[in-house]
Amino acid sequence: MGNGIAVELTAARKPKPSQQALGFGRYFTDHMFMMDYEADRGWHQPRIVPYQPIVLDPAAKVFHYGQTVFEGMKAFRAKDGRIRLFRPDAHLRRMNRSNARICVPPIDEETVLTALKQLIAVDREWVPENEGTSLYIRPFIIATEPLLGVAPSRQYRLTIILTPVGAYYGEGIRPVRIHVEPDDVRAVAGGVGEAKTAGNYAAGLQAQEEAARQGYDQVMWLDGVHRQYIEEVGSMNVFFRLGETVVTPALSGSILAGVTRDSAIRLLRLWDIPVEERNVSIDELVEAHRAGALREAFGTGTAAVISPIGELQWRGERFAIGNGDPGPLARRLYDAVTGIQRGGEPDPFGWMADLD
Structure with a gap:
C-alpha cells in the first residue's frame, strides 16, 4: 500500500466475536501499526503487521521510569455503512500535549492519522455495526532504550491496536x-x-x-x-x-x-x-x-x-x-x-x- 507504510498481512484471520458479547477491550483485531523513533533518525519504519506480542529488553526505560503515553478514540460504522472516526485530530493533538509533558518526541499528527485510517481499512471487517458498538482505537508510545538512568529515552515505539467494543451500558444508560x-x-x-x-x-x-x-x-x-x-x-x-x-x-x-x-x-x-x-x-x-x-x-x-x-x-x-x-x-x-x-x-x- 502507499504512503510509505509497509504492510504484512496475517496468514490466519481470527474468528470474530459475537457483537452481543464484545465487552470492552477483550478482543483485538488481526493487525496493529508500529513505528520506531531514534534520536538520530526521528520517527521511522512505519508498518502494519499481524497482531503480536511486543519484545523488549528488560532494561527498556518504560519498565523503570514510566515514560509512556496513550490515547483512546473510536471509529463507528454509520447507518449508511461508512466507517467514520470521532474527532481523531483532537485526540492526536492531545497525544502530543501528553508527549511534551513526558518528554516523548512529538508525532506528526497527519502521518499518524493516515496510518490509523490505513490500519482500520485493513481490519475494516472488525468494525461492529450493532447499536452502541464501536471500534476502540488505542495508540500508545513507550520508551524502549535499554539503559538505566533517570533521563528521557532516546528510543521509542508507537503502536496502535484496535478492539471492537460493545455498548458501555448493556441495559441502557444508567446512573x-x-x-x-x-x-x-x-x-x-x-x-x-x-x-x-x-x-x-x-x-x-x-x-x-x-x-x-x-x-x-x-x-x-x-x-x-x-x-x-x-x-x-x-x-x-x-x-x-x-x-x-x-x-x-x-x-x-x-x-x-x-x-x-x-x-x-x-x-x-x-x-x-x-x-x-x-x-x-x-x-x-x-x-x-x-x-x-x-x-x-x-x-x-x-x-x-x-x-x-x-x-x-x-x-x-x-x-x-x-x-x-x-x-x-x-x-x-x-x-x-x-x-x-x-x-x-x-x-x-x-x-x-x-x-x-
Whole structure:
C-alpha cells in the first residue's frame, strides 16, 4: 500500500466475536501499526503487521521510569455503512500535549492519522455495526532504550491496536454511584495529571478498589492541596447542573482535557445553556444538594460518552441526585453525541472524519 507504510498481512484471520458479547477491550483485531523513533533518525519504519506480542529488553526505560503515553478514540460504522472516526485530530493533538509533558518526541499528527485510517481499512471487517458498538482505537508510545538512568529515552515505539467494543451500558444508560475520596490523591497541579500517561491511572487503583468494596462504581477525586475542589470522576471529566447553569471544574493542570468534555461544552453552548468552567468545591455541592439546586451530575469520557451520576457519598453521608433515572440534560447530551457518531444526527462542528 502507499504512503510509505509497509504492510504484512496475517496468514490466519481470527474468528470474530459475537457483537452481543464484545465487552470492552477483550478482543483485538488481526493487525496493529508500529513505528520506531531514534534520536538520530526521528520517527521511522512505519508498518502494519499481524497482531503480536511486543519484545523488549528488560532494561527498556518504560519498565523503570514510566515514560509512556496513550490515547483512546473510536471509529463507528454509520447507518449508511461508512466507517467514520470521532474527532481523531483532537485526540492526536492531545497525544502530543501528553508527549511534551513526558518528554516523548512529538508525532506528526497527519502521518499518524493516515496510518490509523490505513490500519482500520485493513481490519475494516472488525468494525461492529450493532447499536452502541464501536471500534476502540488505542495508540500508545513507550520508551524502549535499554539503559538505566533517570533521563528521557532516546528510543521509542508507537503502536496502535484496535478492539471492537460493545455498548458501555448493556441495559441502557444508567446512573452510577460515586464515592468522594477524602484521602488518596490522583494528581496535583504541576504534576502529570493533565497528561494521558499510565501512572495517572495506577495512582487511582487503590481508591477505586476501596470504593468498589463499599458498593460504589467510581471515585470522585478532590484536589491534592486543599482536598476540597472537585477534579475528575474515575477517568472521566465531571459536570454538575446547578439550577439552570452547568458547571465543570476548570482545567487547572491536574485535570485531563477530555475530548468528550470539550464536545459537551460546545453542544451546551450551541443550545444556549449557560456553562461555567471554574473551581467547584465539595462543600458547594453539598450545600446545593441541601438547597435543592443540584439537579444533575454526570461524567464524560470516550468509553461511556455520558455517565449520569445518581448518588454521591461524602464522609459517610449519601446524597441522591435525581430520581434514579438519567437527568434530561445528560440524556440529551448522550443522544446528541452518539447520534453524531452514528450519523443519525447533524454534525454542526464537523467532528466526524471519514475513513476513505
